[in-house]
Amino acid sequence: MRKKHESGAPAQKPLWKRMTWLVLIWSASVLALGIVAWLLRQFMSAAGLATP
Template sequence: MTRRADVPAAKRPLLQRLGWLVLIWSASVLTLAAVAWLLRQFMRAAGLSAP
Protein backbone atom coordinates (compact mmCIF):
# COMPACT_ATOMS: atom_id res chain seq x y z
CA MET A 1 0.00 0.00 0.00
CA THR A 2 1.35 3.43 -0.92
CA ARG A 3 1.19 6.40 1.37
CA ARG A 4 -0.40 9.67 0.28
CA ALA A 5 2.99 11.40 0.20
CA ASP A 6 4.29 8.78 -2.24
CA VAL A 7 1.65 9.58 -4.86
CA PRO A 8 2.90 12.18 -7.38
CA ALA A 9 0.89 15.41 -7.51
CA ALA A 10 -0.10 14.80 -11.14
CA LYS A 11 -1.88 11.56 -10.13
CA ARG A 12 -4.12 13.23 -7.58
CA PRO A 13 -7.61 14.32 -8.65
CA LEU A 14 -7.87 17.74 -10.28
CA LEU A 15 -10.54 18.87 -7.83
CA GLN A 16 -8.28 18.08 -4.87
CA ARG A 17 -5.36 20.02 -6.37
CA LEU A 18 -7.59 22.99 -7.18
CA GLY A 19 -9.03 22.85 -3.67
CA TRP A 20 -5.57 23.18 -2.15
CA LEU A 21 -4.77 26.05 -4.50
CA VAL A 22 -7.94 27.92 -3.48
CA LEU A 23 -7.31 27.19 0.21
CA ILE A 24 -3.75 28.52 0.13
CA TRP A 25 -4.75 31.58 -1.93
CA SER A 26 -7.64 32.37 0.44
CA ALA A 27 -5.41 32.03 3.49
CA SER A 28 -2.83 34.39 2.00
CA VAL A 29 -5.47 37.00 1.07
CA LEU A 30 -7.02 36.83 4.56
CA THR A 31 -3.59 37.14 6.19
CA LEU A 32 -2.75 40.18 4.08
CA ALA A 33 -6.09 41.77 4.96
CA ALA A 34 -5.49 41.16 8.67
CA VAL A 35 -2.02 42.70 8.53
CA ALA A 36 -3.34 45.74 6.64
CA TRP A 37 -6.14 46.16 9.20
CA LEU A 38 -3.66 45.94 12.09
CA LEU A 39 -1.37 48.52 10.50
CA ARG A 40 -4.34 50.82 9.97
CA GLN A 41 -5.32 50.44 13.64
CA PHE A 42 -1.80 51.26 14.82
CA MET A 43 -1.66 54.29 12.53
CA ARG A 44 -5.04 55.50 13.76
CA ALA A 45 -3.92 55.09 17.38
CA ALA A 46 -0.81 57.16 16.64
CA GLY A 47 -2.91 59.93 15.09
CA LEU A 48 -1.90 59.25 11.50
CA SER A 49 -5.38 58.90 10.00
CA ALA A 50 -6.10 60.22 6.53
CA PRO A 51 -8.72 62.94 6.11
Protein backbone atom coordinates (compact mmCIF):
# COMPACT_ATOMS: atom_id res chain seq x y z
CA MET A 1 0.00 0.00 0.00
CA ARG A 2 1.26 3.49 -0.81
CA LYS A 3 2.17 6.02 1.81
CA LYS A 4 -0.21 8.93 2.15
CA HIS A 5 0.39 12.47 3.30
CA GLU A 6 -1.52 13.80 6.26
CA SER A 7 -3.96 15.38 3.80
CA GLY A 8 -4.88 11.92 2.49
CA ALA A 9 -3.25 12.40 -0.93
CA PRO A 10 -0.91 9.64 -2.15
CA ALA A 11 2.84 10.34 -1.85
CA GLN A 12 4.51 11.51 -5.06
CA LYS A 13 7.11 9.25 -6.71
CA PRO A 14 10.71 10.53 -6.85
CA LEU A 15 11.54 12.97 -9.63
CA TRP A 16 13.99 10.61 -11.34
CA LYS A 17 11.29 7.92 -11.68
CA ARG A 18 8.81 10.39 -13.14
CA MET A 19 11.43 11.78 -15.55
CA THR A 20 12.43 8.25 -16.60
CA TRP A 21 8.81 7.46 -17.53
CA LEU A 22 8.55 10.76 -19.40
CA VAL A 23 11.69 10.01 -21.43
CA LEU A 24 10.58 6.42 -22.13
CA ILE A 25 7.14 7.49 -23.35
CA TRP A 26 8.63 10.30 -25.47
CA SER A 27 11.21 7.94 -27.00
CA ALA A 28 8.55 5.35 -27.80
CA SER A 29 6.39 7.96 -29.51
CA VAL A 30 9.32 9.28 -31.59
CA LEU A 31 10.23 5.72 -32.59
CA ALA A 32 6.63 4.95 -33.55
CA LEU A 33 6.44 8.11 -35.65
CA GLY A 34 9.70 7.19 -37.38
CA ILE A 35 8.38 3.72 -38.21
CA VAL A 36 5.15 5.16 -39.63
CA ALA A 37 7.12 7.66 -41.75
CA TRP A 38 9.42 4.90 -43.01
CA LEU A 39 6.45 2.71 -43.93
CA LEU A 40 4.79 5.59 -45.79
CA ARG A 41 8.01 6.17 -47.75
CA GLN A 42 8.16 2.47 -48.64
CA PHE A 43 4.57 2.47 -49.91
CA MET A 44 5.13 5.68 -51.85
CA SER A 45 8.28 4.30 -53.46
CA ALA A 46 6.45 1.09 -54.39
CA ALA A 47 3.73 3.22 -56.04
CA GLY A 48 6.34 5.11 -58.10
CA LEU A 49 6.21 8.34 -56.14
CA ALA A 50 9.94 8.52 -55.38
CA THR A 51 11.79 11.77 -55.97
CA PRO A 52 14.37 11.79 -58.79
